[in-house]
Amino acid sequence: MTEEKISILIEALPYIKKFSGKTFVIKYGGSIMQNEKAQKTFIEDVALLNFVGIHTVIVHGGGPKISNLLEQLKIQSDFIDGLRVTTQETIDIVEMILSGNINKNLTSQICQYGINAIGISGKDSNLITVEKKYLYKNGQKIDIGYVGNIININEAFLEELIQKNLVPIISPIGCDKMGKTYNINADTVAGAVSSALKAEKLILLTDVEGIYKNMNDPSSLLSLITLDEIDQYIEQKIISGGMIPKIQCCIEAIKHGTRGVHLIDGRREHSLLLEIFTHKGIGTMIKKGVNEKWQKNIS
Numbered sequence: 001m002t003e004e005k006i007s008i009l010i011e012a013l014p015y016i017k018k019f020s021g022k023t024f025v026i027k028y029g030g031s032i033m034q035n036e037k038a039q040k041t042f043i044e045d046v047a048l049l050n051f052v053g054i055h056t057v058i059v060h061g062g063g064p065k066i067s068n069l070l071e072q073l074k075i076q077s078d079f080i081d082g083l084r085v086t087t088q089e090t091i092d093i094v095e096m097i098l099s100g101n102i103n104k105n106l107t108s109q110i111c112q113y114g115i116n117a118i119g120i121s122g123k124d125s126n127l128i129t130v131e132k133k134y135l136y137k138n139g140q141k142i143d144i145g146y147v148g149n150i151i152n153i154n155e156a157f158l159e160e161l162i163q164k165n166l167v168p169i170i171s172p173i174g175c176d177k178m179g180k181t182y183n184i185n186a187d188t189v190a191g192a193v194s195s196a197l198k199a200e201k202l203i204l205l206t207d208v209e210g211i212y213k214n215m216n217d218p219s220s221l222l223s224l225i226t227l228d229e230i231d232q233y234i235e236q237k238i239i240s241g242g243m244i245p246k247i248q249c250c251i252e253a254i255k256h257g258t259r260g261v262h263l264i265d266g267r268r269e270h271s272l273l274l275e276i277f278t279h280k281g282i283g284t285m286i287k288k289g290v291n292e293k294w295q296k297n298i299s
Contacts, residue, residue, distance in 0.1 A: 008278075011277070011278060011279060012273075012277035012278070015276060015277045016052045016053075016277070019053075019054050019200060019201075019276070020052060020053035020054060021053055021054075021055070022054060022055065022199075022200035022201075023054075023055040023056075023057065023162065023197055023199045023200055024049065024054055024055070024056050024057070024199060024200060024201045024202075024203060024276075025056075025057045025058075025059065025190055025193050025194040025197065025199045025201070025202045025203070025258075026046070026056060026057070026058050026059070026190075026202075026203045026205070026272070027058075027059045027060075027061070027186055027187055027189075027190035027202075027203070027204045027205060028042060028058055028059070028060045028061070028106075028205050028266070029060050029061025029062060029063070029186050029205070030061060030063065030064070030205075030206070030207055030266070032205055032207070032266035032267055033060070033061075033062065033064070033065070033102070034064060035267060037269065038266060038267050038268075038269065039109075041269040041270045041271075042205070042266065042271075042272065043106075043109050043110055043113060044113070044270070045270055045271075045272035045273050046058065046110060046113075046115070046167070046272070047110065047113035047114070047115050048273065049272065049273075049276075050115050050167060055162045055167075056167050057158065057162070057167070057168050057170065057193060057197065057199075058106070058167065058168070058169045058170065059170045059172060059186055059189045059190040059193060060098075060102060060103065060106055060169065060170070060171065060172075060186065061098075061172065061186035061187075062097055062098050062101075062102040062186075063084070065097050065101070065102060066084070066093065066094055066097050066098070069093060069097060070090065070093060073093070075089065075090065075093070077090070080135055080142060080144055081135060081137075081245075082185075082245060083133075083135070083144055083147055083185065084144075084147070084183065085144045085145050085147075086144065086145040086146040086147050086182075086183045087145050087146070088145075088146065090145070090146075091145070091146040091181055091182070091183060094173070094183045095121075095173050095181060095183075098121070098171040098172065098173055098183075099121040099123075099171040099173050102171070103119040103120075103121065103169060103171040104119050106119070106169055107119035107169045110167060110169070115167055116165060116166050116167065117166070117167040117168075117169050118161060118166045118167065118168055118169065119169045119171070120168055120169065120170055120171070121170065121171035121172075121173040121174075122170065122171070122172065122173050122174035122175070122184065122189070123173060123174065123175050123181065124157075125154055125157040126152075126154050126157075126175070127153065127154045127157055127158070127170070127174075128148075128150060128152075128153060128154075128172075128173075128174035128175070128184065128189065128192075129150070129151050129152040129153075129154075129174060129175065129176070129177065130148030130149055130150055130151060130174040130175065130176055130182045130184060131148065131149050131151050131176055132146075132147075132148065132149070132176065132182070133147045133148055133149035133182075146180070146181065146182045146183055147182060147183050147184070148174045148176070148182030148183065148184045150174065150184065150188060150189070150192045153192050153193055153195075153196035155193075155196035155197055158193070158196070158197060159197070170189065170193065172184040172185065172186040172188075172189040174189075185245075187204065187245070187246050187249045188249055190202060190204065190249070190253075191249035191250065191252055191253040191258075194253045194258045194261075195252065195253050195256035195257055195258060198256075198257035198258065199253075199257075199258050199259070200258075200259050200260070201258070201259065201260050201261070201262060201276075202250065202253045202258045202260075202261045202262070203261075203262045203264065203272065203275070203276075204246065204249075204250070204261070204262070204263050204264070205264060205265075205266030205271065205272075206246070206263055206264065206265060206266060207265070207266070207267065208263075208265060209221050209264075209265045209268075209282070209283060209284075210222065210223075210263045210264065210265070210282075210283040210284030211225060211233070211239065211243075211247075211263060211284040212238075213233075213238060214238075221283075221284065222284050223280065223281060223283075223284065223285065224284070224285050224287065225284060225285070225286055225287075226286070226287055226288065226289060227251060227254060227255075227286070227287075227288055227289070228289075230247060230251065230286065234247070246263070250263070250286050251286075254286060254287070254288050255288075259287075260285055260286065260287050261285070261286040262275055262276075262281075262283055262284070262285050262286075263283050263284045263286070264281075264282060264283030264284075265282065265283060268282060271283070
């Protein structure tokens with residue numbers, strides 16, 4: 001057992017050396033936040049990443065908690081193409097849950113491990129500037145309320161926090177130029193932040209193990225995939241439905257400077273460490289080109 005533990009540490013050494021001083025943007029949310037054991041190991045993983053010199057920026061969601069409160073208040077919650085229709089009444093509740101309850105609880109829990117985390121929203125220091133987002137279906141323009149489309153990220157503000165060894169915990173709420181508050185998809189925020197910071201990695205914690213070549217065959221999980229292959233899989237409908245917006249967020253992040261994107265199962269204990277510090281990893285890594293494909297984490 002001792003030899004096995006030492007072997008694990010030795011396997012992690014080259015990754016620690018390569019990524020120390022680099023920035024990882026991590027999207028955390030969904031049903032994973034309802035799993036106490038997964039939440040605890042996630043926070044432990046974030047603490048370890050910071051202790052070995054990796055800068056982390058966390059973007060969190062909170063959809064299930066928002067839906068639960070809206071249901072308790074007997075407020076109808078509608079979705080179009082995966083986006084919550086956000087009325088004036090709803091946006092106040094969304095902000096209260098995201099920027100208040102979830103953001104501050106997560107920040108507090110990370111701080112308990114000796115990490116200097118700071119909870120912020122996109123409204124702080126104009127971190128996330130948005131414009132009103134509309135959907136278009138069958139030639140019709142659909143108003144989905146106070147849902148924002150990101151037009152700018154104040155990366156200088158984030159870089160200043162990182163330089164001070166603070167871990168930003170970001171709530172996906174933003175403002176337009178008139179100061180109106182908008183709800184933003186957390187995956188989109190994570191991708192935009194990763195692009196702005198030219199992060200080494202964007203890591204999306206999901207409810208699935210990654211991208212499968214065949215959804216009905218667990219053994220077909222892809223450990224590594226390139227942008228060209230993704231385009232082919234979307235065309236062939238191997239990647240479809242609700243996975244497409246998430247994948248598009250990953251594609252944009254890579255095109256705008258993120259070195260690698262990882263989709264991993266956040267329900268699995270210590271999924272972050274297993275993906276980043278082992279040769280095989282546990283999820284799917286997306287890279288830009290074929291010439292980078294020969295190794296998952298070290299190239």
